[in-house]
Amino acid sequence: MTSGGLRAAVVVRRSESFAVGVELEVSAGTTVALLGPNGAGKSTLVSALAGLLPIEAGRIELGGVVLDDPQRGVFVPPERRRVGVVFQDYLLFPHLNVLDNICFGPRSHGARRAEATSRAETWIHSLGLEGLESRRPGDLSGGQAQRVALARALAMDPDLLLLDEPLAALDVTSRTHLRRTITEHLDRFPGPRMLITHDPAEAFLMASEIHILEGGRITQTGTPDEIRLRPRTPYAADLAGANFIRGTAEGGLVDTGTALLRIADEKVRGPVLLTIRPNAITIFPDRPEGSQRNAWETTISRFERLGSRVRLLTAPPTPLTIEVTADAARELRLHPGSPVWVSVKATEIGVQEDERESNSQSDR
Amino acid sequence: MHRHGPHALDTSMTLWRRVSAVLLVVFATACRNGPSADEAGDVQEGVGGELLVSAAASLANAFAEIETSFEAAQPGVNVVLNLGGSSALRTQILEGAPVDVFASADVGNMNRVVEAGEVSGEPRVFARNRLRIAVPVGNPGGVAGLDDFGDERLLLGLCTSGVPCGDFAREVLARAGVVAALDTNEPDVRALLTKSELGELDAGITDVTDVTSAGGRVEGIDIPDELNVLADYPIAVLTGAQNPRAGEAFVGFVLSDEGRGILAKHGFTLP
Amino acid sequence: MSRPSGSRARRRRTPLPLLVLGCLGIVLFILPFLGLLSRTPWGRLPALLAGDVVTDALRLSFLTSIAATAISLLLGVPLAWLLARVEFPGRAVLRGVVTLPLVLPPVVGGAALLFALGRRGLLGGALESATGLLLPFSVWGVIIANTFVAMPFLVITVEGALRAMDSRYEDAASTLGAGPWTTVRRVALPMIGPSLKAGLVLTWARAFGEFGATITFAGNLQSRTQTLPLAVFVALESDRDTAVAISLVMVAVSLLVLLTLRERWWRVP
Numbered sequence: 001m002t003s004g005g006l007r008a009a010v011v012v013r014r015s016e017s018f019a020v021g022v023e024l025e026v027s028a029g030t031t032v033a034l035l036g037p038n039g040a041g042k043s044t045l046v047s048a049l050a051g052l053l054p055i056e057a058g059r060i061e062l063g064g065v066v067l068d069d070p071q072r073g074v075f076v077p078p079e080r081r082r083v084g085v086v087f088q089d090y091l092l093f094p095h096l097n098v099l100d101n102i103c104f105g106p107r108s109h110g111a112r113r114a115e116a117t118s119r120a121e122t123w124i125h126s127l128g129l130e131g132l133e134s135r136r137p138g139d140l141s142g143g144q145a146q147r148v149a150l151a152r153a154l155a156m157d158p159d160l161l162l163l164d165e166p167l168a169a170l171d172v173t174s175r176t177h178l179r180r181t182i183t184e185h186l187d188r189f190p191g192p193r194m195l196i197t198h199d200p201a202e203a204f205l206m207a208s209e210i211h212i213l214e215g216g217r218i219t220q221t222g223t224p225d226e227i228r229l230r231p232r233t234p235y236a237a238d239l240a241g242a243n244f245i246r247g248t249a250e251g252g253l254v255d256t257g258t259a260l261l262r263i264a265d266e267k268v269r270g271p272v273l274l275t276i277r278p279n280a281i282t283i284f285p286d287r288p289e290g291s292q293r294n295a296w297e298t299t300i301s302r303f304e305r306l307g308s309r310v311r312l313l314t315a316p317p318t319p320l321t322i323e324v325t326a327d328a329a330r331e332l333r334l335h336p337g338s339p340v341w342v343s344v345k346a347t348e349i350g351v352q353e354d355e356r357e358s359n360s361q362s363d364r
Numbered sequence: 365m366h367r368h369g370p371h372a373l374d375t376s377m378t379l380w381r382r383v384s385a386v387l388l389v390v391f392a393t394a395c396r397n398g399p400s401a402d403e404a405g406d407v408q409e410g411v412g413g414e415l416l417v418s419a420a421a422s423l424a425n426a427f428a429e430i431e432t433s434f435e436a437a438q439p440g441v442n443v444v445l446n447l448g449g450s451s452a453l454r455t456q457i458l459e460g461a462p463v464d465v466f467a468s469a470d471v472g473n474m475n476r477v478v479e480a481g482e483v484s485g486e487p488r489v490f491a492r493n494r495l496r497i498a499v500p501v502g503n504p505g506g507v508a509g510l511d512d513f514g515d516e517r518l519l520l521g522l523c524t525s526g527v528p529c530g531d532f533a534r535e536v537l538a539r540a541g542v543v544a545a546l547d548t549n550e551p552d553v554r555a556l557l558t559k560s561e562l563g564e565l566d567a568g569i570t571d572v573t574d575v576t577s578a579g580g581r582v583e584g585i586d587i588p589d590e591l592n593v594l595a596d597y598p599i600a601v602l603t604g605a606q607n608p609r610a611g612e613a614f615v616g617f618v619l620s621d622e623g624r625g626i627l628a629k630h631g632f633t634l635p
Numbered sequence: 636m637s638r639p640s641g642s643r644a645r646r647r648r649t650p651l652p653l654l655v656l657g658c659l660g661i662v663l664f665i666l667p668f669l670g671l672l673s674r675t676p677w678g679r680l681p682a683l684l685a686g687d688v689v690t691d692a693l694r695l696s697f698l699t700s701i702a703a704t705a706i707s708l709l710l711g712v713p714l715a716w717l718l719a720r721v722e723f724p725g726r727a728v729l730r731g732v733v734t735l736p737l738v739l740p741p742v743v744g745g746a747a748l749l750f751a752l753g754r755r756g757l758l759g760g761a762l763e764s765a766t767g768l769l770l771p772f773s774v775w776g777v778i779i780a781n782t783f784v785a786m787p788f789l790v791i792t793v794e795g796a797l798r799a800m801d802s803r804y805e806d807a808a809s810t811l812g813a814g815p816w817t818t819v820r821r822v823a824l825p826m827i828g829p830s831l832k833a834g835l836v837l838t839w840a841r842a843f844g845e846f847g848a849t850i851t852f853a854g855n856l857q858s859r860t861q862t863l864p865l866a867v868f869v870a871l872e873s874d875r876d877t878a879v880a881i882s883l884v885m886v887a888v889s890l891l892v893l894l895t896l897r898e899r900w901w902r903v904p
Contacts, residue, residue, distance in 0.1 A: 051809075051810070052809070077809070077814075078810050079812050079814045079815075079817075081810075082812075083810060084810070085807070085810045087803070087807060091801075091806075091807040093804060093807075093822060094826070095825045095826055095828070104813070105811040105812055108808070108813040108817055109812045152811070156811055449872055451872035452871070455872070455875070519754070524873075526869065526872040526873025546856060547772040547856060547859075548854030548856050549855045549856060549857075549861075551850065551868065551869070551872075555851075559854075562753065563753075564753045564754050564755065564771055
């Protein structure tokens with residue numbers, strides 16, 4: 001396995017009206033998320049990188065080896081690329097048991113049964129799949145199947161890991177638990193890793209760099225914070241607008257370091273990620289009436305018009321993106337520098353357990 | 365009337381004819397209009413309706429012409445010809461097929477029907493047939509006579525035993541002292557003739573009439589009279605006949621001068 | 636899935652028309668066999684079955700039907716693959732042609748084979764001079780006739796299964812390093828396994844019962860080309876008891892084969 005990263009310039013036409021034209025780089029040892037709505041071209045890109053779809057123009061290079069270069073007539077078929085793919089619906093071979101599924105990669109590359117089995121068992125152990133070796137994919141739970149799919153991709157010792165919507169098929173509980181497992185293994189994987197998703201929380205939590213894909217084009221690249229604070233398109237704004245705040249929870253209260261917020265869940269403890277939608281935050285000219293609300297005083301630091309909506313960013317120490325109608329903004333006479341009170345109900349704050357210790361910084 | 369369709373289909377035609385004939389008869393029986401019981405008069409008058417005639421395959425062409433002439437003479441009658449190997453026809457009759465007239469290619473099969481009590485009156489021999497060797501045009505196998513039937517290198521065929529043509533052929537070969545090196549036993553004469561015609565067989569033993577009826581499509585090689593078999597073809601009206609009057613009329617026609625003339629024209633020997 | 640025990644178990648009731656028609660269907664199938672059994676000369680049966688006409692025909696039928704099935708497997712699966720997975724001009728026409736033997740009367744098939752592979756046929760003459768092999772009137776003729784009428788069953792079944800199968804599994808296999816042939820061998824074919832088995836059973840059954848094409852193309856000679864169906868046909872002309880005995884053998888053999896290939900083989904995923 002090489003230590004090189006992925007450099008790709010991909011142009012693929014999918015239909016009369018839709019083409020994917022993308023340039024990106026993923027260095028070894030980093031996780032990049034490709035974030036976009038459905039139909040943006042994410043699966044096309046995955047197929048192109050995996051070699052299932054030849055590109056029409058551009059170049060794909062992995063670890064210094066050219067995989068696809070139409071101009072020079074170079075095309076490496078998928079079975080000779082070392083791209084490990086974890087598919088959205090896993091695609092575990094139904095006629096093989098777990099062990100044989102995981103062994104499939106090594107054996108296809110020429111390993112003997114014994115060697116393949118021992119490699120498979122390493123990953124089985126690592127992903128907590130002991131005891132499931134002789135089960136068929138049909139008898140696995142969603143979470144188990146996900147881990148087998150990951151093990152299968154890792155067992156073939158790939159140069160690039162592609163995860164296509166890895167958590168999409170899971171229920172909420174499994175999702176959290178698995179995100180931790182996957183992130184762990186991603187972090188340990190020495191090569192470049194790409195995560196394809198439509199869920200901003202996933203991208204935010206698992207990747208160090210996010211590329212936003214819309215209509216076949218990358219519309220913004222940056223760290224999660226950069227995207228969050230400076231979205232360049234409405235879609236990015238929508239994503240970013242979901243305020244993400246890290247904190248520590250205890251008995252219904254979350255300490256974010258700069259504020260103490262009340263949440264609806266009294267049982268959760270430890271590091272959490274809070275999400276607050278921009279239109280769930282209310283603005284008042286003065287301190288609001290009533291109790292049980294998270295309210296504080298701040299000023300407007302940024303004011304942005306987006307059609308009939310107005311997007312506001314409040315000042316530190318707890319910057320929040322807030323969305324109001326243009327009419328409301330006019331009524332309240334909001335402009336940069338306006339002093340305001342903001343408030344959000346405990347029930348409007350989404351809470352997710354977060355295992356990452358470090359705070360969100362530009363680089364990880 | 366000529367044979368319909370490609371010759372190779374004759375085998376299936378035989379089978380289908382049997383099936384369809386039985387089916388046809390079932391329907392015909394359901395909506396029969398035979399002559400009414402109290403109609404007086406000559407046998408020639410008031411004869412009408414359907415007439416089912418089971419005839420040996422060798423009689424195909426001859427009986428087709430007889431059918432036309434008979435229907436012209438008796439406009440009220442519709443003759444339905446059921447052609448096939450005599451043993452198959454015999455089986456059908458014994459299993460209860462509502463046949464009016466049976467014309468067999470050998471006495472053996474007719475006797476079986478007589479023994480079963482299915483024959484009304486006495487069968488009459490109306491024609492005779494000899495055997496002849498049929499070879500493809502040009503005689504590619506260079507067949508000269510019966511002795512060649514022992515040649516392993518040639519592709520040779522007979523009718524299956526059980527069918528008159530097959531039994532007689534075996535008798536003839538036995539008389540000639542030839543141990544036949546057969547390659548196939550065809551279900552009936554027409555199938556055998558077809559394969560000879562196509563050149564897939566070098567020679568087959570069929571009837572004189574069959575060779576004649578094939579026109580120029582096969583060549584014939586004579587079998588010496590002292591070795592040959594003269595097969596009697598009997599005809600009879602059956603006791604189970606639905607239309608016995610028309611049946612008698614038909615038999616009468618076959619035995620008449622006109623009928624005999626037609627038979628002779630097609631190569632049959634007359635009794 | 637277990638049902639709750641006791642009389643409280645909920646059963647779906649069959650609509651009456653369905654029941655009546657279904658029973659009529661049962662009668663239609665059973666009646667001919669009852670007819671056969673009623674004519675069986677039980678006393679003479681062992682003697683009839685021991686005769687060499689029957690044993691020759693039995694041996695020949697097994698030999699040729701199994702050979703035809705094997706050839707169908709060897710040629711039919713790749714053909715099915717081409718029809719299911721490869722785009723080429725005239726594919727629909729080819730599929731139609733492959734299906735023809737299912738629709739045409741077998742005798743027509745036999746005649747066509749004769750015109751193509753007979754001594755005077757398109758290729759037959761050349762084949763004979765080159766290899767000395769004459770197909771009509773030989774065992775090989777029987778095998779070819781059987782293959783011709785039976786192979787379409789396999790092709791249609793396998794093609795259907797390949798189309799129904801999610802081809803993304805093959806994508807997954809290739810990303811894991813499996814080349815095209817390995818993918819076919821280790822993923823595609825195992826995944827259509829049940830359909831393939833069902834197709835093979837149908838193919839064998841069709842070949843075993845083939846009559847029209849065999850008698851037209853290969854002729855009819857005991858121990859060389861006279862399979863069980865031909866033997867019945869011939870026996871019907873002269874010796875009904877033998878015909879019934881042979882028919883009974885065919886029914887028994889077919890039933891045995893179809894029953895031992897248990898129900899799970901018919902399951903299509």
